[in-house]
Amino acid sequence: MLAKALEKDYEIELLGTAFGTGTNWGKGLWLPLESENLEIKQVPGDYFPGYFASMAKLISQITGDVVIACKPRLPSYGIALVNRLIKKTPIILDVDDDEIAQTLPGKKVKFHNFIRHPNGYWATRLMNVFRHSADATFCVSSYFQSRYGGVIVPHGREVNGLKPGMYKREDVVNDLGIDPSKKTIGFIGTPQAAKGVHKVLEAINKLNRKDVLFVIVGGDISEPYLSGLLAEYPNTLMVIGPQPLAKIAYYYAAIDIIVLPQENVSVSLGQMPAKLTDAMAMAKPIIASRIADIPHYIQDCGLLIEPGSVDELADAIQWLLNHPDEATSMGLKARKAFEEKMTTDVMLATMKKEINRCLSVSNYPNN
Template structure:
């Protein structure tokens, strides 16, 4: 008899953060509950995502296009030996593989949905209606789009199979309304992200930020994340010691270079750092900004940058989009999306009353510990697994 149950977490692409961060949070919560946990997935790139430590126990198989992808699926199926299979995202390379394993082992499958995958392709409006000639090209040409394992047609099929999972977990109201399931929040390791362990001035000095008042965005810039609105606000305020610090940059395209070209005088770009260094970086911030715009993508999201700031007791300036007001409660500063004028007002208000803003940050940490910690995740997961 095994001493403890094992959970296999399946991530569709270990070359990016598209699923791995959520998987690592779930892994931490499951370990708290006493389970043995493995992370498996495919590499649709040259190397593992930068936040994955080399010593991490991750099993990765080469991710390639159909039809060769079936061989990769065969390899990973042989290595999945968890008593429970936990698929991250309704992707063929995660949920599809999990359902195949369930078919001949009868092992329970949990599906975690942390994004609306089809929202990146137009959502419910997206349709695939090719001519016979186009269908043949898409299937049989070397660069045919239907050879891509994450083509939206396959995502649509996966969404139709959500009810085949034994349990579903989600982290926003939008996803709950669409797919049902149980809320499992994005937890934060609040013992690692603990402001008592860091000195803000020392952190600012370490990263060359001592002479500035820092607005920090600890993530990858994308147009829907609203950084342009913050930069327009800084133009309006026009105070020379204000800076927007962007940590990590965009792994997707040259969008951060576009921001730099237009608003370079307000931007300080820092490189990507390992996860255990992030608390020290966030400690350097005066304000953490999460200025999401209102789009189908953002309504489904739980921005991890919120809990970075909350756990580190920082004043958080964000927008009324999706679940953000619910996550922050009364512990943050909220403005309407895509409204630089309101952002400018709030930045000035926070710095004029910084002591009061920092007190609000302390309340944000208390809220994070209670509702959005790894322990909070573990509590909910315990009941999900008990029902299987």
Template sequence: MAPKVSLVVSDLSEGGSVRAFLLAQVLQKLDYQVEIVGFLFGQDLYVIPPSGIPVISVTGKNYPNFFGSARKLLQKLDGDIIYAVKPKPASFGLSLIKKMSNNRPLLLDMDDWELSWHGGFDWKYRPTPIQLYRDICKKNGALRFPNHPLYVSWLENLVKKADAITIDTQFLQDRFGGVYVPNGKDTIMFDPSLYDPEVSRKRYGLSEYRILMFPGAPRPHKGVEDVLIALDLLNQPDLRLVLVGSNPYDDYDDKLIEKWGRWIIKLPKKPVAIMPEVVSAAHVLVVPQRDTIIAQAQFPLKLTDGMAMAKPVLSTRVGDIPEILGDTGYLVDPGCPEQIAEQIQLIFEDLEAANKRGQRARDRCIKYYSVDAMACTLSQIIAEIKV
């Protein structure tokens, strides 16, 4: 029987589960048994998992009740190989316990820098004695949250305890080492020849518009505001920005719609298997990352959505994005709506040429950023740790 890999996710109701499901697909391609095991601190899964990937969830609770939740999760964690997603206490911390208690090989995946969400290099936890007491003892005290950045900072000092580390950006490799395993795409599922863009646009009520698409949940560092400002500058009534899914963290989506609702069409989140059809409806994929420490540490999954579907991809010169796109995309400086407006105008003036560039992007995606490319690297990593 094929070995079983347990992927451990700190919170299935947050965005970190996206990378976990991608890794699960790759491992299945390598003929491993796969399961996703994780806590659910929110009400629902952040993404709808691909079919055939079992998901085992345990209700997440704050300290001290977290210890009971952790015990339940450890009992369910029975893979021959443990693969922690993110260096958080609720994933990597428990995985270290399993490694030490059961002598299981342990991999750690890092797809962004967790402390970047809290100020990055400037983050420090230096409470007054009164604040420390409140953080520990009050019912909703900050240190009762299992994945508080203080605990994450401690675990970052233990990443070398993993038998292997996988990362997806140069930033993370420079900081933590590890083997580069970029976010790939199932280019067989994401195959533009299987879809008619006009039919897709009709299905989602987009036929009368020229569609810019951001197929994910907007957050401030993702630069969606810059695209909306660009649409204000262009002021062309048949342009629309389509957002797919919603932000589970706050009301940022609502604020965007309140200010720029005339340009926005919002679609609900879709299962992975439906996303190729949704992306096929776009004329242009936009990934307008801003130059923040958060964005520098990330490999935007949306890039490979557009590349795999042979769409013109408009993005920014941030982090690894220029290297990922090569000469197959349209790049502007971060935080420059005027340049975004110029590129949108350029793309639609010669959409045929833009689509040819999109086809080159698909070719590049297949070669460097496909599930097959990920599988090749991951198989070598696992072979080395299974001594």
């Protein structure tokens, strides 16, 4: 997302570690990135102490005048800090998640993931010590801005990259095998308990409406959380696996209402779902939790609910289903708000100021 905005005015290089999981350990891109027209340099991941060699390989390939470290994690921010020591290259830290909360060890966490993994809990805690050491900071919400400082850069999309009318609903619904008479509630992204996905099914069950289908796009049915929901709600839930970003507009065409019912837990407090931007760009009526900066973007063009409230979620779904004209109008207002606040042009304008400031005060030898 950052690269797509910045490539309008800058030459971009994307570098990173391919960790992967299981049999894909040490290789493989995140699936949504595979369809993007971006050149990405990868170094195979490893546990410490082997990862020191990976760090050296990455640092040797960094040629930029400014390094943007995506997330305060050791394989990004840590490498950027070491690179600055060697090359004097300024760093901009980008924060869009509570990484410590994301890496809190569970009951069954393996020792080498807890201690030796570069993305593990202790490595991430170490990076938090240096959270104010960057030359500038991009934050996705005011919550993170209060902790890290810097400026707010929203999740943005190309103004014409996602827009309503790219696909016909009836065509997509037919392709996916969805009963065209059913109303579709959609969640597009990685379904997790912290994102309140189960509450949507509870709300639909409370309404006792047989004409409603909940569609999740981006789910892995081998995950216990999602497989459990499928077993409990076989006639209400449809799951479509992870998809490349280039196909997201296709699936949005089949969705009548988008839900983003974030829970009030530590991993969600400052989180701004990128799918909020996508849904607004696609002119979809949105129901979302009153959390982080979500109200700032959809106060006048969406329905806000208290995190965790099944009753409020059910009422919001019912209201939108019973008021289709108002739902359509709400989606059009969301599209307008997207164009004003959440495009890549908006991102670029903010980022350019910080990049230029970093370059003007840096000791980088090319300046």
